[in-house]
Amino acid sequence: MSRGRVAVVGGGLAGVTAALRCAELGFEVTLLEARSRLGGATYSFPRGELVVDTGQHVFLRCYTAYLGLLRRLGVADSISMQRRFQVPVLTPDGRASLLRRWNLPAPAHLTPALLGYRLLTLPERMRVARTALALRRLDPDDPELDQISLGDWLRQHGESRRAADALWGLLAVAALNAEPDEASMALATKVFRTGVLDTADSADIAIPQVPLGQLHGEAAYRALLGVGVDVRLRCKARVVRRSGTGFQVPVRENTGDVVLTADSVVIAVPHRAAAALVADLPVPGVAAWAKLSAAPIVNVHVRYDRQVTDLAMAAVLDSPVQWVFDRTTISGASRGQYLAISLSAAQQQVQARTEYLREVFLPALQEVFPRARDAGVLDFFVTREPNATFRQAPGTAAIRPPARTAVPGLVLAGAWTSTGWPDTTEGAVLSGTRAAEVVDLDQRSQRGVEVTA
Secondary structure: OOOOEEEEEOOOHHHHHHHHHHHHOOOEEEEEEOOOOOOOOOOEEEEOOEEEEOOOOOEEOOOHHHHHHHHHHOOHHHEEEOOOOEEEEEOOOOOEEEEEOOOOOOOHHHHHHHHOOOOOOHHHHHHHHHHHHHHHOOOOOOHHHHHOEHHHHHHHOOOOHHHHHHHHHHHHHHHHOOOHHHOEHHHHHHHHHHHHHOOOOOOOEEEEOOOHHHHHHHHHHHHHHHOOOEEEEOOEEOOOEEEOOEEEEEEEEOOEEEEEEEOEEEEOOOHHHHHHHOOOOOOOOHHHHHHHOOEEEEEEEEEEOOOOOOOOEEEEOOOOOOEEEEOHHHHOOOOOEEEEEEEEOOOOHHHOOHHHHHHHHHHHHHHHOHHHHHOOEEEEEEEEEEEEEOOOOOOOOOOOOOOEOOOOOEEEOOOOOOOOOOOOHHHHHHHHHHHHHHHHHHHHHHHHHHHHO
């Protein structure tokens, strides 16, 4: 017997997680997704023979909730996890270094890697080691840390500009989609403590070996149908309204406009869309959600007629290139080599014309990979995500709302909510799980009140 009807608005990772968990708890669940696919911002599209991800997706071993979702979707064997964290770091002038952890207890696992990081001077490396120990003592939930930037904190601890760019920023920009001077120190603390410093293997990098549309969207669709969720694609929720003790959700489908009813509603869409959906409800703090703003990610895609590097991935310093990944096998390319450059905090590049980016990045790749100088370019294109994440700046912790709202039965999910994590797949999955828990607790509470009465 159903424990009640739940409408989940949004088919990204947060919505999928919430819908799966609610169904497993015995609720009758309808998931509404405006697009023709599930997966939210993580999706793929065809380009000739290639299957292209809009953005390169990587995650860490410490993403335990996200890994749990992949297992639940039956696709955990479609990822490749490093046995030990290592990242080649390249420069245009041919200098290179390898960041690699050792099999030692944390935080000693990083000491040899830091001391051997040749892109910093020895005094800079010693300073970085001391700063890392100081950071390990911080509490990411300390509200005072959210009032300053990572850049401010690093300067207070004597870090050089070179160290901020070549090490701290190398990791923070990718994780927070923000430069150190624009990134909340509270979120940076979460990244570095949970992802790097607290556990020896937490930073081991995993990369999907299949396109994201297959890893997330297709797998989620099968899993949701398997537990009886009514998945409605191309179904746009227009607003959420109170109706007695439940809710009405007017939606627009291909067949016309209909009104769905539910006992609980989980709003699992980005913050701007969420604010519009709850505009008719007394939810405190909605106006402040706009202050979360948005930050872009841009991916530059280059396909060569031959192999130009043996590396599966690399970070790049002193270059327009930030991170570069070999997408040849994953995309299904039959010849040549397909590289994807991932650019976080890409405010400048997101508005740039493709022709301009071609003039910038092809020479930049030739500097980093000399074999590219003799290679022909089969294809060059750009994917842009203007709203890839919320702007993870100081002061955002107070804005991010919890799952439970002031309206009984109305629950929020999404990486932008108060998860304690940056805007990541881990935060999205955690938020979906928490949303389902709130729905469950609220329904239990409601039944208890009714029985008592």
